[in-house]
Every structure is written in structure tokens, then in C-alpha cells.
Amino acid sequence: MSSSKEIFEKMFAGGDIKINGDNPWDIKVNDERTYDRLLSDGMIGFGESYMDGWWECPALDEFFYRMMYYRIDKLIPKNFNTIKFALKAKYLNMQTKTKSKKVAHMHYNIGNDLYRGMLDKRMIYTCGYWKTAQTLDEAQEDKLDLVCRKLKLEPGMRMLDLGCGWGGLAKFAAERYGVSVVGVNISEEQVNLAREATKGLPVEIRLMDYRDINEKFDRVASVGLMEHVGYKNYRSLMEVAARCMDDDGIFLLHTIGGNFSQTKTDPWIDKYIFPNGMLPSPPQISTAAMGLFTLEDWHNFGVYYDRTCMEWLHNFKRTWPEIKDKYGDTFYRMWEFYLNGCAASFRARKNHLWQVVYRKSKSLGLYEPVR
Structure with a gap:
């Protein structure tokens, strides 16, 4: 069974993004808990772990560009809260x-x-x-x-x-x-x-x-x-x-x-x-x-x-x-x-x-x- 780190290494590879690599768009992980957080909390965990300083990237715009252009962002797992958020947005008027x-x-x-x-x-x-x-x-x-x-x-x-x-x-x-x-x-x-x-x-x-x-x-x-x-x-x-x-x-x-x-x-x-x-x-x-x-x-x-x-x-x-x-x-x-x-x-x-x-x-x- 692949570890959470291996899952994200394979996922990022689709955009030529390496973890702790040498390219300016590669991410440097400062806290090993990052991988489990991404896996458990999806996009919210992805952003929050950056806000907390758990990972960084010299060229964050290029990292995001590769994520979006190669649609890697669509591969980030969705958790229960993400699904609940989607259903709430779909069926309720959130802009009264x-x-x-x-x-x-x-x-x-x-x-x-x-x-x-x-x-x-x-x-x-x-x-x-x-x-x-x-x-x-x-x-x-x-x-x-x-x-x-x-x-x-x-x-x-x-x-x-x-x-x-x-x-x-x-x-x-x-x-x-x-x-x-x-x-x-x-x-x-x-x-x-x-x-x-x-x-x-x-x-x-x-x-x-x-x-x-x-x-x-x-x-x-x-x-x-x-x-x-x-x-x-x-x-x-x-x-x-x-x-x-x-x-x-x-x-x-x-x-x-x-x-x-x-x-x-x-x-x-x-x-x-x-x-x-x-x-x-x-x-x-x-x-x-x-x-x-x-x-x-x-x-x-x-x-x-x-x-x-x-x-x-x-x-x-x-x-x-x-x-x-x-x-x-x-x-x-x-x-x-x-x-x-x-x-x-x-x-x-x-x-x-x-x-x-x-x-x-x-x-x-x-x-x-x-x-």
C-alpha cells in the first residue's frame, strides 16, 4: 500500500513537479505531516498547510500553473467536508x-x-x-x-x-x-x-x-x-x-x-x-x-x-x-x-x-x- 507521500509524488509527477526538487516550481516540504493533511483535508488542507508554513515553493505561480494546466488539482482527494460543502452550495442559496x-x-x-x-x-x-x-x-x-x-x-x-x-x-x-x-x-x-x-x-x-x-x-x-x-x-x-x-x-x-x-x-x-x-x-x-x-x-x-x-x-x-x-x-x-x-x-x-x-x-x- 502506497504511503500518502508516494501518492502525491506520483500525482505531482504528471506536471513535472517534484517534492524537494531543484526546479523553482518544485515544492519543499518542511513538515512530514503535510502529506497526510493533503490526503485527509483535500484543497482546504492543501492551502492551510501552506499558511502554516508546512511547505513552500520558490515559484508558487508556476507550481499552480502546472497543477491547473495538467489538471492535477482535480486529482486531490475529496473528503466528507468537501462533499458536504458541494451539496450545500448546490441546493442552498448561499447569496441571500x-x-x-x-x-x-x-x-x-x-x-x-x-x-x-x-x-x-x-x-x-x-x-x-x-x-x-x-x-x-x-x-x-x-x-x-x-x-x-x-x-x-x-x-x-x-x-x-x-x-x-x-x-x-x-x-x-x-x-x-x-x-x-x-x-x-x-x-x-x-x-x-x-x-x-x-x-x-x-x-x-x-x-x-x-x-x-x-x-x-x-x-x-x-x-x-x-x-x-x-x-x-x-x-x-x-x-x-x-x-x-x-x-x-x-x-x-x-x-x-x-x-x-x-x-x-x-x-x-x-x-x-x-x-x-x-x-x-x-x-x-x-x-x-x-x-x-x-x-x-x-x-x-x-x-x-x-x-x-x-x-x-x-x-x-x-x-x-x-x-x-x-x-x-x-x-x-x-x-x-x-x-x-x-x-x-x-x-x-x-x-x-x-x-x-x-x-x-x-x-x-x-x-x-x-x-
Whole structure:
């Protein structure tokens, strides 16, 4: 009978990963209990053992890339808790108005100091657009301009920003395109900073659930929200956009997505990073929009998310000495695990970044796609 170490040696070999090997993507095991923990606790044990310092890797992003590209991550054993988590995610609505606040408290409210140091100067926490950009600031500004051009904003229009983050898009659209904006968000920390950032502009930031908004707008944007609403609420998000949009309006959906339809996320991500979230697939998005909109454009630039995540990781490490006393070493390793894993998921083309443009079926005339 093979030992737990031998099981993982054979499993990792499929991606040319060695335990205590010489390649930068090889893992170094510091605690022999790691193997049994991986076998008994699956992906949660995998992440937690890294957080505890039981194993390390010089090029963690390349390790994850090989794990995902060769689908080795699918071979990690599932335990009872993993199965229970999957069933719970499938049959219960984990993103009700009450439960949806969990990600706000656990992820977005943990500290604006962390995000100020990690993100660009506008604090945009979604994929940058690196077509011609050379810096993270440029990539995020180019992405915001891309969103505005796809929405075909004109001075005097009124725009709804669903899940408005720290107000970066609202501020950019108001300043550069002369529109008024209503942004909605359930994170108190983000709302407070967004209100401060947009002070003096025709921007209103509301602390409210996206499902409660019921007003008419010329344009609607959802940038980075769909990943949090859960598959049981994809249709609700589309219905909110439809009821809040004029008949000749435009709706832009910006979301991370995956190749396969899922009803759950990775259990480690769910426990430590984005509770109750999940990534939609193309069929799930299209089904949710069916009968409400006409699809005008579908743009995939997920390859840019790899670089975006690595830029965030670089900034996080650079500013860590300033905030480490507040967060601690375990948090550092957790965040390192998270950002490297995310970068690798896009590098391996497991995950994607889509910008989807919809209009109502009553809209006439040609929509010219923007790149």
C-alpha cells in the first residue's frame, strides 16, 4: 500500500513537479505531516498547510500553473467536508441578502490600507487592460475607458454602477464622460472610501444590496459583481439590470468566468477569500440573460488577469513591511497563496475575464463593438 507521500509524488509527477526538487516550481516540504493533511483535508488542507508554513515553493505561480494546466488539482482527494460543502452550495442559496454580506465583512472590509498598497492609484480591484499599457495605473485607466466606450457614454447620461467597489469607475465616468452615477455596494469600508473619492462629483454611492435598486438609467455596468452573486441569483442580477435600463440603454457585464458550469467554488477560496462566491460559465450567463437582452458583444481578455494578479502580488510584497504588524505572517502566506493561484488560473486558461455587452431587444440599429 502506497504511503500518502508516494501518492502525491506520483500525482505531482504528471506536471513535472517534484517534492524537494531543484526546479523553482518544485515544492519543499518542511513538515512530514503535510502529506497526510493533503490526503485527509483535500484543497482546504492543501492551502492551510501552506499558511502554516508546512511547505513552500520558490515559484508558487508556476507550481499552480502546472497543477491547473495538467489538471492535477482535480486529482486531490475529496473528503466528507468537501462533499458536504458541494451539496450545500448546490441546493442552498448561499447569496441571500443576509448571507451575501459575509464576503463584504470578510474580504472587502478587512482594511483599506491593504488595498491602497496593493492596487493602482484608482483602487480598481478587477482585471487591467494591458493592450498597450506599461504600468498597472495605465492598465486600469485603459480598462475604465474601455468600459465607458463600450457603454457609449455621453454627457448628461445617468449610469448605474452595480457593486461599485471603491468608486473608481463612477469617478472616472463622471470626470471623463460627464455622466451622473449611482453606485450600490454592501461593503461599508468601500462605500465610505468611494463617497470620499467622488466628493464634489455628480455621484451618489449607496450602501445597499443590488437587488433593491429600482430606478431608470441610460446605462448599467456590473464590473466584478457577478462572481459574488451565486448561480441561484444570476437571473436576478440580469433582471435588475433590465428593469433599471431604458429601452434604448446598454448594459455591460464584466466578470471572471470558467470553462465549465459550476454550483460551487474551491473550498479554500470559499473559506478564506471569497465566501459564497462562484464563477459563471458562458451557458449560465446566456441562460440568465435569455429573453431580457440581445447579446451585442462578448470580449475575452482573461490573459491580462495573469499580469494584473502578479502586479498586485508585487505591490503587496513591497508594502507588506508597512502593514505586517496589523495582519501577521499567516495572513501574508494566505494572500500569497491566493494571488499566485489566481494568476496561474488565468495563465492556464482555466479562468477567463469576459466583458459582455447587452441591449434590450427593442433597441434598433447596429452596435459597433469597441476594443
